Amino acid sequence: MRKNVLKALPELLSQGVIDEATAKKIEAYYLDTTTTGSQKILLIFAILGALLVGMGIILIIAHNWDSLSTAARLVLSFTPLFLTQLLLIYFWIKKSSSQPLTESVSILNFFAVPVCLSLISQIYHMASGLDAFLLTWLFLTWPLIFFPGSKMVRLLFIIVATWYGCELRYFTFEGDIPMWFLPLIAIPFLHFIFQNENKAQDYLTAWLLGISITIMAGAFIKSYHWLLFPLYILLFSIFYLSGQLYSGNRKKLFWQNPWLSFGQLGFAICCFLLAYDFYWNSKPSAFPDLTTFVSSPEVVQLIFFIFLLSVGIHLLIRYKGWKYIFPELSGSLIMIILIFIFFTLPIPFKTGVIAANIILFTSGVFYLVMGIKEKDFARTNFGLICICAITIARFFDQDISFIIRGLVFILMGAGFFTANYFIVKKQKTT
Amino acid sequence: MKQVGIIVLLALFVAQWWIPAGMIAERENTLRKGKIVRFKTEPIDPIDVFRGKYVDLNFENTTLRVSSGQLWQRNEKVFAIVREHFDGYARIVNISRKRPVAGLYFETRIESVQRLGNQLQINLQIPFNRYYAGEFIAPDIERIYAEAGIEGWAQVRILNGLAVLEELYIQNKPVPEWFKERGSH
Numbered sequence: 287m288r289k290n291v292l293k294a295l296p297e298l299l300s301q302g303v304i305d306e307a308t309a310k311k312i313e314a315y316y317l318d319t320t321t322t323g324s325q326k327i328l329l330i331f332a333i334l335g336a337l338l339v340g341m342g343i344i345l346i347i348a349h350n351w352d353s354l355s356t357a358a359r360l361v362l363s364f365t366p367l368f369l370t371q372l373l374l375i376y377f378w379i380k381k382s383s384s385q386p387l388t389e390s391v392s393i394l395n396f397f398a399v400p401v402c403l404s405l406i407s408q409i410y411h412m413a414s415g416l417d418a419f420l421l422t423w424l425f426l427t428w429p430l431i432f433f434p435g436s437k438m439v440r441l442l443f444i445i446v447a448t449w450y451g452c453e454l455r456y457f458t459f460e461g462d463i464p465m466w467f468l469p470l471i472a473i474p475f476l477h478f479i480f481q482n483e484n485k486a487q488d489y490l491t492a493w494l495l496g497i498s499i500t501i502m503a504g505a506f507i508k509s510y511h512w513l514l515f516p517l518y519i520l521l522f523s524i525f526y527l528s529g530q531l532y533s534g535n536r537k538k539l540f541w542q543n544p545w546l547s548f549g550q551l552g553f554a555i556c557c558f559l560l561a562y563d564f565y566w567n568s569k570p571s572a573f574p575d576l577t578t579f580v581s582s583p584e585v586v587q588l589i590f591f592i593f594l595l596s597v598g599i600h601l602l603i604r605y606k607g608w609k610y611i612f613p614e615l616s617g618s619l620i621m622i623i624l625i626f627i628f629f630t631l632p633i634p635f636k637t638g639v640i641a642a643n644i645i646l647f648t649s650g651v652f653y654l655v656m657g658i659k660e661k662d663f664a665r666t667n668f669g670l671i672c673i674c675a676i677t678i679a680r681f682f683d684q685d686i687s688f689i690i691r692g693l694v695f696i697l698m699g700a701g702f703f704t705a706n707y708f709i710v711k712k713q714k715t716t
Numbered sequence: 717m718k719q720v721g722i723i724v725l726l727a728l729f730v731a732q733w734w735i736p737a738g739m740i741a742e743r744e745n746t747l748r749k750g751k752i753v754r755f756k757t758e759p760i761d762p763i764d765v766f767r768g769k770y771v772d773l774n775f776e777n778t779t780l781r782v783s784s785g786q787l788w789q790r791n792e793k794v795f796a797i798v799r800e801h802f803d804g805y806a807r808i809v810n811i812s813r814k815r816p817v818a819g820l821y822f823e824t825r826i827e828s829v830q831r832l833g834n835q836l837q838i839n840l841q842i843p844f845n846r847y848y849a850g851e852f853i854a855p856d857i858e859r860i861y862a863e864a865g866i867e868g869w870a871q872v873r874i875l876n877g878l879a880v881l882e883e884l885y886i887q888n889k890p891v892p893e894w895f896k897e898r899g900s901h
Contacts, residue, residue, distance in 0.1 A: 348768035349851045352892065360740065364733070371729045378722055402736050404767045408848040410743040411770075411881040419766060426735060429728040 325385070332386035333393065333438050340397030347404050356409055363405035370395035374433070388435030396439050399426045417458070420450040421467070431474050440474070440491050447471055448498040455505035492544035496525060500552065506583045510574065512629055513584045515556060515565060516622050520591040522552035523618040527598030530610050553618055554649065554672050560621070560642035561676060566628065566635035573630060617645045646676045658705060661712050666705050674698050746880045750873030751820060753798060753806035757870050759847065759884070761858040769854035771847040771884065773870055777807045780838045788829050788838055795821045795877060796840055805869065808840065815877060822879035844872050844881035853895060860886065 295312065298304050304312075343366060351359060373391045382388055400423050406412070407419070424447055431440045454463055475495060503521050507514055529546025541547065559565065579585060602610055621642070628638050650672030657666030677698065681691055759771040782788070788811075797810040798820040806820070815821075827839040847870070849857060861868060871882045886894045 344766055348764075348766060350768045350848055350854075352848075352850050352853075363736070367732055371732070375722070375725065375729070378725055399732060400766050402732075406736050406739050407767045410739070410747075411844065411847050412739070412743075413843050413846040413881075416764060416766075419764075422735065426728075426732050429724055433725065 329386045329389060332390040336390035336393035336438075340394055343401050344397060344404065347401050347408075350408050352408070359405055359409055363402045366394065366398035367402050370398050377435070382435075385435055388433075389438050392430055392433055392436035392439050393442065396427050396430060396442055399423050415453075415458075417450060417453045420446055420453060421464075424450060424467075424470070428470060428474075432477070437488075437491070441494055443474070444491070444494050444498050448501055451502045451505060455502075489542055489544055493541070493548070496544055496548040500548075503587075506587050508584075509582055510579070510584045512565070512568060512570070512625075513588060515560060516625050517584070517588060517591060519553060519556050519618045519622050520588070520595055522549045522556065523615055524591060524594050524598055525549035525552065526615065526618075527595065527602055530602055530606065531598065550653075550668065554646060554668075554675075557617070557621065557642050557646035557649070558675055558679065561639060561646060561679060563635055563639050566638040569629060569635065617649050621645060643676055643680065646672055650676065654705065658708055658712070661709050663706065663709055666709055667702070670698075670702055670705060673701075742878060743880045746873050746875040746878050747882060750875035750878075750880065752882070753800060753820065753872050753874060754804060754869045754885075755844075755872060756805045757868055757884075759858050759861055759868065761854045767848060769849060769851055771849055771854055771857050773842070773845045773847060773881075773884070775842055775845065775870075776805075778840050778842055780808060780811060780840070781832070781835045782811070782838060784831060784834050784836045786836075788826055788836060790826055790829055792826045794824060794826060794840070796824050797821045798874065806872075811838065811840070820874050821877060822874055823877045844870065844879050847881060847884045847891070849891065853891070856895070857884070857886070857891060 292313065295304075295309050299306065299309050351362075354362070370391055374388075374395060376382075377388050377391065400419070403419060403422060407414070424443065427439070427443065430436055431443050433439070451463060500518075500521065503517060504514060507517070525545045526549025529543050529549055532545065573579075599611060599615075624638060624641050627633065628635075650669045653665050653669030653672065655669070657663070657669055677694065681694065755773075756776045757773040758776075759773055761769060761771050763769050788794075792813075794811045794813060795815055796808045797812060797816060798806050799809045800806050800820075811826075812821075822843060824843055825841045827841045830837040830839075847857075848854075860866060866887055868887075869885050871885060873880050873882050883890045885891070889897070
C-alpha cells in the first residue's frame with residue numbers, strides 16, 4: 287500500500303492532481319509511520335531480549351560457581367549492577383530518546399539486583415527466606431519505576447510485588463506484610479493513574495495491576511471465609527467506579543478501559559460462582575463473637591473497601607450523574623446486602639442461589655440491550671456471554687432431555703449471530 | 717528537574733551498592749573476628765529459584781523448653797544464647813528478649829510455640845541453616861549423609877549477635893575438600 291502510494295506520487299504531481307506541498311506531506315506521513323512501526327518492533331524485541339538475558343543470568347548464577355574464589359564471585363556479583371548503572375546515568379545525562387535502549391537497560395538493572403543478592407547469599411550461606419529476598423529486591427529497584435523510559439520495569443515490579451505478597455500470605459502463611467510496603471506499592475499506583483498517557487503499555491500496566499490487586503485482596507481472609515465474596519464484589523465495584531471516573535468513555539475498546547472492564551468481568555464471575563450452592567451451604571451454624579469479628583483484618587478490609595466505594599459513588603454522582611450508578615452498580619449492591627442478610631438471618635440457601643442467577647441473567651440482558659443500542663460489539667457479546675454462561679451452567683445441573691439442551695444451544699448460537707448482525711447493520715446505516 | 721532526577725538516580729544506585737556491601741561487610745567481619753562454634757547437623761537439599769540449590773541443615777538441639785510463666789509469641793524477635801558443650805558441639809541453652817551483654821548469642825525469631833503441661837516448647841528459626849552448594853554437589857551431600865549415616869557438623873562464626881555459617885563438614889573435612897578427595901565433581 288505504502289509503496290504503491292509513494293510510486294504514484296510523481297504521476298499525480300505531473301497530472302496536477304496534487305500540488306508539491308501535498309506530495310511532500312504524503313511522503314513524510316508514510317515515511318514517519320514506517321519508522322514508528324519498525325521502532326515498535328525494535329522496542330518489543332529489545333524488551334524481550336533484555337528479559338531473556340536478565341533471567342538467563344539469574345539461572346547461570348543459580349548454578350553456584352563455588353569453584354571460583356570469594357573475591358572473583360564478589361566482583362562478578364557487582365559487575366552487571368555497575369554496567370547497567372553506568373549506562374542509565376549516561377542515558378539520563380545525554381537525554382537519550384531511544385526507548386528500546388533505555389527500556390532494555392533498565393530491565394537489565396532490575397535483574398542485576400537479584401543477581402548481586404543471590405551471589406552474596408551463596409557466598410555467605412545466608413538463610414533468609416524467599417520473601418525477604420523479594421522484599422530487598424523490590425526495595426532496591428522501586429525508584430526505577432519512575433525513571434522515564436522504564437515502563438516495562440513497572441510491569442516487572444508489579445509481578446515481583448505480587449509474588450512477594452503470595453509468598454507471605456498464600457504459600458507459607460508465615461509473616462505479615464510490613465506496613466511500609468503498602469505505600470511503596472500505592473504511590474506508584476497513584477502516580478500512574480494521574481499520569482495515564484493512554485498508551486498500550488499503560489493499559490497493560492493497569493490490567494496487570496488489576497490482576498495483582500485481585501490476587502492480593504483475598505490474602506487477609508483467614509477466619510471468616512464467607513466474607514470473600516462481599517470483599518471481591520466490593521473490589522470489582524471500586525474498579526468499575528474508577529473506570530467510570532478516570533476513563534469513562536464508553537466508546538473505548540474493552541482492553542482500553544481496564545478498570546471498567548475488569549470490574550464488570552469480575553462481578554460477572556462472582557455472580558456465576560454464587561449461582562452454585564457451595565458458597566451458600568458454607569454458612570456457619572452460629573454468628574461469630576461480635577468483638578472478635580469487628581476487630582478482625584477481614585472486617586477492617588471490608589470497611590476500607592466500603593469507604594473507597596462511598597467516595598467513588600460520591601465523585602461519580604457529582605461529576606457524571608446518577609445514571610452511571612444504576613443499574614450497573616445496583617447488581618453488586620443488592621448482592622452484598624443479600625449476602626449479609628443471608629449470613630445473619632435464617633434464610634434458605636436457595637434464596638442466594640436464585641438471586642445470583644437472576645442478577646447475572648439481568649446484567650446479561652442489560653449489557654445486550656445497551657450494546658445493541660450503542661452499537662458496541664464488546665458489550666453486546668459480553669451480555670450474550672453472561673446469559674449463555676448462566677444458561678449452560680443451569681442446564682448441566684438439571685436432568686433435562688438432550689433434545690431440549692441441543693435446541694437451547696442452537697438458539698443461543700443464533701442469538702450471537704443475530705445480535706452481531708443487527709449491530710453491523712445499524713453501524714452501516716449511520 | 718533534570719538535576720533532581722539525576723540525584724534520585726544516583727541515590728538509588730548508591731543504595732543498590734550500599735545494602736549488598738553492608739551485608740558483605742557484616743559477614744566478613746563475623747567470619748574474621750567471630751568465635752568458632754560447631755553445631756551437629758543433618759542435611760536435606762531443597763532449591764531456591766534465584767540462589768540455586770542448597771542444603772537445608774537440620775540442627776540438633778534447637779528446641780527449647782521454658783517455663784510457661786513467661787509469654788512467647790510466634791515470629792517474635794529474640795536472642796538465642798549459645799553455650800559450648802563438653803563434646804565440642806554448641807547448643808542453644810536459653811532465649812532472651814534483651815541483647816545479652818556478653819557471651820555467645822545470635823539474633824533470631826521464634827518459629828513456633830507449643831504448650832506442653834506447665835512448660836512451653838519453643839522452636840527457633842536458625843539463621844545459618846542453609847548451605848549453598850554447586851548444582852550437582854547439593855543433592856549428593858544429602859545422599860551421602862543418608863546412605864552412610866555419616867556424622868556432620870556446621871562450623872559457624874558468631875560475633876555481636878550475628879551468626880554466619882562458615883563451612884559444612886563431613887567426617888571432619890570441609891565439604892569441597894571431601895568431594896575433591898573422592899574425585900567426584
